[in-house]
Amino acid sequence: MTTPVSAALEADLRTWVRRQGIVVWLDLDGHYTDFVDQLSARRQAGELPYEVRAFRGSHLALMVALEGLAGGTEKVPMVLHLPGFTEETVRNTPLLELYSAGVRYRKALDTLVTDAAAGRVRPDQIAAFKKQPGLTLAGADAWLSAQLDTVEGGIAAQLRAMKPTAVLDDLLTAGFFAQRVALHADAEALWERLAAWTGLPAAWREATLPTREPKAEDIAFAAASWALCVEYVDDLKREPVSPHLSGVRALPKPVIATCRAVAGHLRERHPRFYQRSADETEALLADEVEIAKAEDLGKVDTFRFEEDKVLKAALVALEAGHWETAAEWADLRVDAKPGAASFWLREDPTRLSAWQLVRDAARLGQAIVRAGERLGAVSSLDVKALSLDVKALSVDAAVDAYVQRGAAVDQAHRHLEQRRVRLLYPELPEFETLRARLDGLRRTWRGWADGWAREFNALCRTHGFLPAAALQQRTLFEDVVRRESQESGTTAYFVVDAFRFEMGQELFRELANTPATNVHLEARLAELPTVTEVGMNVLAPVAHNGRLSPAMKSETGRVLGFQAGEFRVHNPETRQRAMHARVGGATCPWLTLDEVVNRDSTSLKRAVAQARLVVVHSRDIDNAGEKGSGPANFMIVMQKLRAAWHLLRDAGVRRFVFTADHGFLLLDDSAGSAQSHGRAIDPHRRHVLSPVAVDHNGEVRVALSELGYEGVAGHVMFPESTAVFDTGKRSMSFVHGGNSLQERVIPVLTVVHRAAAGGNTLQYGVTAKAREGVVGMHCLEILVEVVAQRALDFGSPKDLELALRVVDGDGVQVELVQARGKAKVVDGAVMAAVGERFELFFRLTGSSDARVLVELHHPGGVAEVAPCVPEARFAVSAIRAVRVAPAPAAVGESTPVEEPAVAVAPANTDWLDALPDSGARQVFAHLAAHGTVTESEAIGMLGGGRGLRRFTNQFDELAKKAPFGVRIDVVAGVKRYVREGSA
Numbered sequence: 001m002t003t004p005v006s007a008a009l010e011a012d013l014r015t016w017v018r019r020q021g022i023v024v025w026l027d028l029d030g031h032y033t034d035f036v037d038q039l040s041a042r043r044q045a046g047e048l049p050y051e052v053r054a055f056r057g058s059h060l061a062l063m064v065a066l067e068g069l070a071g072g073t074e075k076v077p078m079v080l081h082l083p084g085f086t087e088e089t090v091r092n093t094p095l096l097e098l099y100s101a102g103v104r105y106r107k108a109l110d111t112l113v114t115d116a117a118a119g120r121v122r123p124d125q126i127a128a129f130k131k132q133p134g135l136t137l138a139g140a141d142a143w144l145s146a147q148l149d150t151v152e153g154g155i156a157a158q159l160r161a162m163k164p165t166a167v168l169d170d171l172l173t174a175g176f177f178a179q180r181v182a183l184h185a186d187a188e189a190l191w192e193r194l195a196a197w198t199g200l201p202a203a204w205r206e207a208t209l210p211t212r213e214p215k216a217e218d219i220a221f222a223a224a225s226w227a228l229c230v231e232y233v234d235d236l237k238r239e240p241v242s243p244h245l246s247g248v249r250a251l252p253k254p255v256i257a258t259c260r261a262v263a264g265h266l267r268e269r270h271p272r273f274y275q276r277s278a279d280e281t282e283a284l285l286a287d288e289v290e291i292a293k294a295e296d297l298g299k300v301d302t303f304r305f306e307e308d309k310v311l312k313a314a315l316v317a318l319e320a321g322h323w324e325t326a327a328e329w330a331d332l333r334v335d336a337k338p339g340a341a342s343f344w345l346r347e348d349p350t351r352l353s354a355w356q357l358v359r360d361a362a363r364l365g366q367a368i369v370r371a372g373e374r375l376g377a378v379s380s381l382d383v384k385a386l387s388l389d390v391k392a393l394s395v396d397a398a399v400d401a402y403v404q405r406g407a408a409v410d411q412a413h414r415h416l417e418q419r420r421v422r423l424l425y426p427e428l429p430e431f432e433t434l435r436a437r438l439d440g441l442r443r444t445w446r447g448w449a450d451g452w453a454r455e456f457n458a459l460c461r462t463h464g465f466l467p468a469a470a471l472q473q474r475t476l477f478e479d480v481v482r483r484e485s486q487e488s489g490t491t492a493y494f495v496v497d498a499f500r501f502e503m504g505q506e507l508f509r510e511l512a513n514t515p516a517t518n519v520h521l522e523a524r525l526a527e528l529p530t531v532t533e534v535g536m537n538v539l540a541p542v543a544h545n546g547r548l549s550p551a552m553k554s555e556t557g558r559v560l561g562f563q564a565g566e567f568r569v570h571n572p573e574t575r576q577r578a579m580h581a582r583v584g585g586a587t588c589p590w591l592t593l594d595e596v597v598n599r600d601s602t603s604l605k606r607a608v609a610q611a612r613l614v615v616v617h618s619r620d621i622d623n624a625g626e627k628g629s630g631p632a633n634f635m636i637v638m639q640k641l642r643a644a645w646h647l648l649r650d651a652g653v654r655r656f657v658f659t660a661d662h663g664f665l666l667l668d669d670s671a672g673s674a675q676s677h678g679r680a681i682d683p684h685r686r687h688v689l690s691p692v693a694v695d696h697n698g699e700v701r702v703a704l705s706e707l708g709y710e711g712v713a714g715h716v717m718f719p720e721s722t723a724v725f726d727t728g729k730r731s732m733s734f735v736h737g738g739n740s741l742q743e744r745v746i747p748v749l750t751v752v753h754r755a756a757a758g759g760n761t762l763q764y765g766v767t768a769k770a771r772e773g774v775v776g777m778h779c780l781e782i783l784v785e786v787v788a789q790r791a792l793d794f795g796s797p798k799d800l801e802l803a804l805r806v807v808d809g810d811g812v813q814v815e816l817v818q819a820r821g822k823a824k825v826v827d828g829a830v831m832a833a834v835g836e837r838f839e840l841f842f843r844l845t846g847s848s849d850a851r852v853l854v855e856l857h858h859p860g861g862v863a864e865v866a867p868c869v870p871e872a873r874f875a876v877s878a879i880r881a882v883r884v885a886p887a888p889a890a891v892g893e894s895t896p897v898e899e900p901a902v903a904v905a906p907a908n909t910d911w912l913d914a915l916p917d918s919g920a921r922q923v924f925a926h927l928a929a930h931g932t933v934t935e936s937e938a939i940g941m942l943g944g945g946r947g948l949r950r951f952t953n954q955f956d957e958l959a960k961k962a963p964f965g966v967r968i969d970v971v972a973g974v975k976r977y978v979r980e981g982s983a
Contacts, residue, residue, distance in 0.1 A: 002141075002145045002148075003141040003145065004116060004117075004120075004141065004144045004145055004148060005112060005113060005116040005117075005137060005140040005141045005144055006035055006038075006137060006141055007116075008112070008115060008116035009032075009035065009107065009112055009116070009137075010039065012107070012115075013025075013039075013079055013105070014048075014049070014050070016103070016105055017049075017050045017077045017078070017079060018077070020102070020103040021075030021076075021077055021078075021102070021103075022075050022076070022077075022078050022080065022098070022101055022102030022103065023078070023079050023080065023102060023103055023105045024080045024082060024090075024095075024098070024099050024102040024103065024104055024105060025079060025080065025081045025082060025105045025106070026082055026085050026086060026087065026090065026104060026105070026106055027081060027082065027083040027084070027085075027106075028083075028084060028085070028086055029083075030083040030084060031109050031136070031137060032081070032083075032107075032137060033054075033081075033083050034137070034138070035137055036052065036054050036079075036081040037054070039052045039079065040052045040053075040054065049077065050077040050078055050079060051069055051076060051077065051078035051079070052078070052079050052081070053065050053066055053069070053078060053079070053080050053081070054080070054081040054082075054083075055080075055081065055082050055083065055085075055095075059093060059094050059095070062095070063094060066080075066098070075101070075102075078102075079105075080095075080098065080102065082095070087104070109135055109136075109137060109140070110130055110135070112137075112140070113126065113129070113130060113135070113140045113144075114126055114130070114252045114253075114254075115252070115253075115254060116140070116144060117129075117144050117147075117252075118252035118253075118254035118255050119196055119197050119254055119255060119258055120144070120147070120148060120160070120196055121144070121147045121148075121196050122192070122195045122196050122199070123195075123196075123199040123250075123251055123252060123255055124201075125147065126252065127250075129143050148160075154189070155177075155180065155185075155186045155189050155190070156189040156192070156193070159177075159189060159190065159193040160193065164194070164197040164198065164223075164258060164261075164262055165261065165262060165265040165269075167190075167193070167194075168220050168223065168224065168262065168265070168266070168270075169269065169270075171216040171217065171219060171220040172216075172217065172220050172270055172273055174216070177190060177216070178216035179216075181214070181215065181216050181219060182213070187214075187219075190219065191205070191219070194219070194222075194223045197255070197258050198223055198226055198227050198230065198255060198258060198259050198262065199226075199230070199247075199248075199251045199252075199255045199259070200222065200223055200226045201226075201247065203244070204222070204225075204226050204229075204244060205222050207244065207284060208221060208222040208225055208226075208281075208284070209222055217273075220273070221277055221280070223262070224262065224263075224266055224273070224274070224277045225277050225280065225281040225284075226259070227258075227259040227260075227262040227263050227266075228259075228263050228277065228278055228281055228302050228303070229244065229245055229248065229281065229285075230248050230251065230255075230256055230259035230260070231259055231260045231263045231300060231302050232245075232288075232302040232303060232306075233245050233248040233249065234248070234256050234259075234260065234298075235297070235298030235299065235300050235302065236296060236297065236298060237295070237296045237297070237298065238296045240288060241287050241288060241291055242285050242287050242288045244284065244285065245285075245288070263302065267343045271343070271347060274343065275343075275347065278302065278303050278304060278343075279303075279304060281303070282303045282304060282305055285303075289303075289305045292305065292306070292309050293309065293313070294309050294310040294312075294313030294314075294329070295313070297309065297310060299332060299340075300342075301342045301343065301344055304344055307342060307344040307345070307351065308429075310329050311351075311354060311355070311358070311429060311430060312430065312433075313329070314326045314329045314330060314355075314358050314362075315358070315430060315433050315434060315437055317329075317362075318358065318361055318362065318365070318437040318440070318441070319437060319440065321365060321444075323362045323363075323365035323366045323369065324362075324366065326358055326359075326361070326362040326365075327359060327362035327363060327366060329358075330355050330356075330358045330359035330362055331359065333345055333352070333355045334352070334355050334356055334359050346820065348774075349774060349775075349777065349817060349818040349820065349841050350425075350427050350428050350429060350774075350775055351429055352818055353423040353424075353425075353428055353817060353818060354423075354428045354429050354430065354434055356419060356423060357416075357419055357420065357423055357424060357428075357434060357438065358434070358437075360412070360415055360416040360419050361416060361437060361438055361441045363412050363415075363416075364409070364412040364413055364415075364416050364441055364444075364445060365441065365444065366412075367408045367409040367411075367412040368409055368444060368445065368448050370405065370408070371405040371406050371408065371409045371448070372405065373448060373451055374451050374452065374455055375393075375398055375401055375402075375406070375451075375452045375455040375456055375459075375741075376393050376397075376398075376401070376455060393459055393463075394459075394463060395459065395460065395463055395464070395467045395468070395471070395525075396467070396468065396471065398455075398456055398459055398741070399467070399471060399523050399525065399741075399745060402452075402501070402523070402741045402745050403501070403523050403745070406452060406741060407501050407502040407505055407745070408502070409445070409448060409449075410449075410500070410502045410742055411502035411503075411505065411506065413445045413666060414502065414503075414631070414634065414666060416438070416441065417631040417666055418631040418632070418634060418635060418827075418828075420438055420631070421631040421632045421815075422632070422815045422816070422817060422828075423817060424438065425775075425776065427775040427776060439668070442668040443668075446667070446668065446722065449665070449722045449740070449742070450721040450722050450723075452740075452741060453720065453721050453722050453739075453740040453741070454720050454721055456739070456740065456741055457700040457718065457720040457739055458700075458720070460700065460702070460739060461700050464706065465528060465702045465706060465707060465739065466706065466707050466708055467525050469546060471523075471524050471525050472524065472525065472527075472546075473524050473525065473526050473527050473535065473538050473539070473746065474527060474538050474542070474543040474546070474548060474708075475543065475546070476524055476539065476659060476748060477539060477540060477541045477579070477582070478541060478543070478582075480657055480748055480750065481493050481579075481583070481613070481657050482541070482582060482583055484655045484657060484750065484752075485583040485585075485612045485613045485655075486583075486612075487655065489652070489653070489654050489655065490608050490611050490612060490613070490614055490652065490653045490654070490655075491612065491613050491614070491653070491655040491656070491657065492608075492613075492614050492615075492616060492645075492648050492653045492655070492656045492657070493579070493613055493614070493615045493616070493656075493657050493659075494593075494616045494618070494641065494644070494656065494657065494658040494659065495536065495539050495615060495616070495617050495618075495659060495660070495661065496593075496617075496618045496620075496621065496637075496641070496658065496659070496660050497532055497536065497618060497619040497620075497621055497622035497623075497660065497661055497662075498621040498622040498625060498660060498661070498662060498663065498664045498736065499618075499621060499658070499659070499660035499663075499746070499747065500660060500662075500663030500664055500742060500743075500745070500746065500747075501523055501663060501745040501746060501747045503621075503634075503638065503747070504521060504658060504659075504660075504746075504747020504748075504749050505521065505747070506638065507638065507641060507642070507658065507747075507749060508521040508747075508749055510642060511645070511749075511751055514751075514753070515755075516753060516754040516755040517751060517752065517753050517754065518750075518751070518752045518754070519749070519750070519751050519752075520749070520750045521747060521748070521749050521750075522747075522748045523745050523746070523747065523748070524659075524745075524746055524748055525744045525745060525746070526660070526661065526662040526663065526743065526744045526745075526746050527548070527707070528687075528702070528707055528716060528718075528739060528744075529559075529684070529686070529687040529689070529716055529718075529737045529738070530661075530662035530663065530686070530687075530736050530737050530738060530739070530743040530744055531559070531662065531684070531687075531736065531737045532619075532622060532661055532662070533558065533559050533560065533561070533570075534550075534559050534661070534662075535660070535661025535662040535746075536575070536661040537561050537562050537569045537570060537575060538562065538661075539575070539659065539661060540564065540569050540574075540575040540578040540579055541564065541578055541579065541582045542562040542563070542564045542569050542578065546708060547708045547709070547710050548562050548707075548708055548709050548710065549562060549563040549709075549710045549711050550562050550563075550704075550709050550711075550712055551563065551568055551570070552689075552712055552714075557689030557690070557691075557714065558689070561574070564578045572590055572617060573590075575590075575615075576588055576590040576615060579613060579615060580613070583612050583613045584612060585610065585611050585612030585613060586610035586611065587610050587611045588611055588612070588613050588614070588615065589607050589608060589611055589614045589615070590615045590617060591607070591614065591615070591616050591617070592616070592617055592618065593616055593617070593618035593620060593637075593640050593641070593644055594640070596616055596643075596644040596647060596648065597640050597643045597644050597647065597859075597861070599647075601647070601650060601651065604647060604648065604651040605651045605652060607651075608648065608651055608652065608653060609652075614648070614653070616644060616648075618637065618640070618641075620633065620636075620637045620640070621633070621634060621637050621664075622664075624637075625664060625734030626732070626734060628732065628733070628734070629813070630664075630666070630733070630734045631666070632813060632815065635827040635828030635829075636803075636828050638827060638828075639801075639803060639827070639828060639829055639859040639860065640859070641658070642859075642860050642861070643859050643860050643861040644861075645751070645861075646757075646860060646861030646862055647861045649753060649757045650757050650861070652756070654752065654753045654756075655750070655751070655752050655753070656749075656750065656751040656752075657748065657749070657750050657751075658747065658748075658749040658750075658751075659746060659747060659748050659749070660746040660747065661746075662736050662737075662743055662744070662746065663736065663742050663743045663744065663745060663746060664734055664735065664736040664742065664743060665686075665722055665734075665735050665736065665738070665740060665742050665743060666733055666734060667722065667724070667732075667733050667734075667735060668733065674723070674724050674725060674726035674727070674731065675698060675719050675723040675724065675725055675726060676725070676726045677696060677699070677717070677725050677726070683717075683725035683726070683727055684725065684727065684737050685724045685725060685727055685732065685735045685737055686718060686719065686724060686725065686735050686736060686737035686738030686743070687716055687717065687718050687725075687737040687738055688716065688717040688718075688725065689714060689715075689716050690714060690715050690716075690717065691713065691714045691715075692715070693715050696717065698719060698720055698721070698723070699717045699718060699719060699720060700717065700718055700720050700739065701715050701716070701717045701718075702715065702716055703715050704716060718737075718738045718739040719738060722738075722740055722742075762786050762788070762789050762863065762864070763786070763787050763788040763789070763864045763865075763866070764784055764785065764786055764787060764800060764834065764858075764863055764864065764865040764866070765784075765785060765786075765787035765865070765866045765868070766782065766783070766784050766802065766856050766865065766866065766867065766868035767782070767783050767785075767868060768780045768781065768782045768783075768856055768868050768870045769781050769870060769872075770870055770871075770872035770874070770960065771839060773841070774841065776843065776877075777817055777818075777841040777842060777843055778841070778842050778843070778844065778874045778875075779839055779840065779841050779842075780839065780840045780842070780854075780856075780870060781837060781838075781839050782802070782823075782832065782837070782838055782839070782840055782856065783835075783836075783837045783838075784800055784802065784832045784833075784834050784835070784836075784865075785834065785835050786834065786835075787866070797834070797862065797863060798833065798834055799831045799832060799833055799834065800831070800832055800834060800858060800862070800863060800865060801829045801830070801831055801832075801858060801859060801860045801862070802829060802830050802831075802832050802856050802857070802858060802859075802865075803816075803828065803829045803830070803856075803857055803858075803859040804816060804830075804840070804842060804854050804855070804856055804857075805854065805855050805857065806844070806852050806853070806854055806855075807852065807853040807854060807855050807869060808852055808853050808910070808911070808963070809846060809850055809852035809876060811846050811847055812844055812845070812846040812850070812852055812876050813844070813845045813846065814842060814843075814844060814854070815842060815843040815844075815845065816828060816829070816830060816840065816841075816842050817841045817842055817843060818840075818841045819832075819838055819839065819840050819841070820838060820839040820841070821836065821837060821838030821839055822836035822838055823836070823838035823840070825840075829859060829860075842854075843877065844874055844875070844876045844877065845876065845877050845878075846876040846877075846878065847878065848876070848878050849875070849876060849877075849878045849964075850875075850876045850963055850964070851873040851874065851875050851876070851962060851963040851964055851965065852873060852874060852876055852963065853869055853870075853873055853874075853911070854869070854870065854874060855867050855868065855869045856868045856869075856870075871914060871960070871961060872960040872961065873911070873960055873961055873962060873963055875965065909925065909928070911961060911962065911963055912924060912925055914961045915958060915961060916954075916958075919941050919942040919943055919947055919951065920942070920951060920954075920958055922941040922942075923938055923941050923942065923951065923977070924958070924962050924966075926941070927962070927964075927966060927977060927979045928962075928963075928964070928979070931978065931979045932976050932977065932978050932979070933976060933977045934974060934975070934976045934977075935948070935974070935975040935976065938951065938977065955968075964979050964980060965979070965980035966978065966979060966980065967980055
């Protein structure tokens with residue numbers, strides 16, 4: 001007779017000994033004495049890899065038997081059996097030292113029987129046996145052996161040798177067992193084995209099977225649905241209410257583990273079957289669905305209703321300001337560990353989008369709490385109270401507070417607004433509620449920003465608007481740029497319009513871990529007013545003895561530039577001239593950011609070879625913001641900055657300085673009314689220049705002379721909050737010009753490389769194919785792989801950054817939404833694992849209906865990656881276009897004007913070259929020109945009926961390559977091809 005329970009016990013002991021060395025077995029009731037004596041005999045026969053010693057009434061005899069085993073520096077693998085002892089009584093024996101050195105082992109006979117039999121016989125059979133009186137190890141061996149002997153041979157034996165996941169695979173793929181379920185005996189053996197593995201009760205089997213003879217998939221559903229129920233209950237933080245689930249808690253732990261493994265296997269290997277099974281099972285658990293609360297549910301969303309409940313609860317948490325709760329739920333789903341991501345989010349990109357918005361909203365709330373409601377210890381918004389409180393503060397302290405606490409809030413706010421533009425579409429679950437919560441976060445941020453702005457303005461009113469020299473923008477060039485440029489080699493000076501401090505922090509974090517590199521970030525205050533014509537010109541060396549000489553336009557009060565010696569600095573050419581004169585060198589190249597990232601390496605090296613200073617200029621952030629598309633483009637500029645840094649470093653530049661002319665505010669242009677100041681034509685959005693010293697409620701004022709401006713009189717006024725002045729123009733969400741910390745605090749990021757950049761030894765290629773999109777999103781299946789290796793590789797990246805751009809459509813906006821697989825959308829790009837396929841979901845929007853080609857490329861400059869243009873074209877969703885009207889009043893003060901979407905013809909017909917033969921090209925060229933082609937016309941173009949049949953078979957693939965849609969109509973019996981959209 002076999003001894004299956006004893007065999008399971010010995011296997012468990014062997015595992016303990018292998019892991020722990022010395023195992024001290026406290027056997028209070030002496031259940032296992034005979035078993036241990038058998039182990040001792042087997043050890044003497046050389047059958048066991050560990051020593052066996054036992055107490056049999058004499059401590060002295062045992063101590064003698066332990067000689068040579070208990071001493072020494074290394075533990076001898078051993079089982080020490082102590083029947084009749086407990087943790088307390090063993091301390092009063094000579095064995096205490098050995099007991100302390102080993103690991104205690106106990107195994108209740110009841111538990112042993114369950115563990116040995118689980119998955120081999122049904123749980124109800126195990127429970128019935130354990131209820132019998134006089135339970136012994138020998139009796140358990142006899143019982144389980146008899147149970148197993150009854151199923152020897154035939155299909156039952158084959159099933160016992162398999163894993164439950166393999167059997168379910170077989171049932172779902174018309175395998176061997178699936179073809180035998182029609183045989184009654186074989187079907188019964190299968191049911192018996194499924195019940196043993198999963199604890200599947202007869203009542204659940206009856207509730208899930210159809211009235212007809214069950215098929216293989218019916219049996220798979222019954223077993224799978226029960227496994228899902230077990231996983232759900234095991235994850236549940238309360239007792240289940242459904243009578244179907246009442247016995248789940250009593251199932252043996254190995255059976256529960258098997259059910260969880262089955263559920264996980266089905267999610268990975270049979271997602272469509274899992275989804276169908278989960279939804280049908282959910283319908284059987286209506287009482288659970290009705291009573292379920294998010295707080296009761298565990299970490300695994302087995303059923304769809306769990307995901308629904310938690311999402312709704314997270315939105316309630318956002319409304320209540322319970323940021324930590326909402327963030328915890330969101331992090332479990334958005335930042336899930338590999339293999340632990342929610343099935344429902346993986347299968348539905350819109351759900352993941354909703355959770356990403358929830359997470360970003362919660363993070364903004366958390367950041368506001370950490371920063372505090374006020375810049376200092378201020379509890380009143382009364383101006384007089386503010387004036388008293390800020391006496392204890394300084395401008396330096398205010399800037400430090402913003403750097404340490406406030407900037408994180410604005411970064412979280414920008415990230416949320418960027419995500420909102422990209423992801424908030426009506427297709428999202430709980431769209432209206434989610435939008436309302438995000439609107440609420442806008443108001444929460446605005447209230448926080450107003451509080452800090454009022455306090456900072458009160459501080460400036462008390463201590464002055466012009467900070468100490470070390471914080472002034474006007475001294476930056478002399479203190480930092482000229483110092484770096486006097487070292488050997490070339491220094492790159494990035495002057496980025498509207499690159500506010502928190503963006504500099506983000507770039508700092510990305511560059512900080514670069515090997516052999518010193519990276520330093522400090523803050524300075526932009527000059528007032530915080531507009532481009534002031535800040536960008538002051539980034540050149542225009543200060544004299546700490547003072548500035550501005551040129552003003554008398555009728556508008558607009559700053560035209562600053563005097564620098566014998567000439568005025570007022571545009572890129574004069575800034576370049578002033579900088580070159582100050583640092584020297586053979587050349588001083590002035591490059592736009594786009595010129596840097598689009599030049600080839602040879603051209604870039606040649607451009608910087610003789611220069612002490614190369615200036616990289618960008619107005620991308622400011623231009624995008626003024627056009628109303630800031631949040632959609634901010635992350636693209638960040639990509640370009642990283643790419644330009646990489647490319648210039650590869651070109652030999654060792655030192656970099658990144659800074660800005662000013663920052664900006666991101667406001668909700670629908671929130672609140674504009675603040676009036678005289679006539680609507682007097683103010684700019686965030687400041688007023690006036691020759692008269694007049695104070696207004698809700699404003700702060702400073703004389704130009706107090707700002708260190710020479711040769712000009714007058715005053716500049718600002719709203720004391722984040723409000724904008726009423727200019728009589730359409731409100732904008734992107735504004736600057738005022739005296740808030742968001743507008744004034746600018747980054748000064750210096751990067752010094754102690755060694756030249758190392759080259760990447762690998763070349764990468766990208767392949768991509770169009771796949772069926774979902775809910776208004778296009779889809780590409782993408783693979784990044786190594787295509788060439790020039791030398792031994794010791795550190796090439798495992799993940800590469802990819803971006804998507806339109807090849808042949810002007811003004812088309814690309815919005816990366818989600819990635820599915822081993823890739824992740826991060827800040828407008830996708831981080832893709834090399835060698836792993838993934839799916840990328842994206843949207844295309846523009847001013848007209850069109851079909852365009854897209855290109856996958858590597859924006860970072862880190863590696864050599866060949867771009868990829870998929871063959872298929874993708875439809876552009878037409879939206880209302882925005883043009884920016886010229887505004888003579890001030891740089892950056894243009895007014896957006898809405899225009900209806902218009903049809904725009906493609907610039908060329910290069911797309912026809914992608915079609916495989918001249919006949920197909922002729923058909924599509926005719927469609928582009930005239931809009932329709934009848935079947936008889938197509939026959940003539942395609943060379944006859946055979947050519948038409950070939951064209952018809954390939955039509956769907958050919959149509960994807962056209963920049964317009966094509967449909968097939970039949971009118972009065974005449975078949976024709978009709979162009980859809982613009983040609």
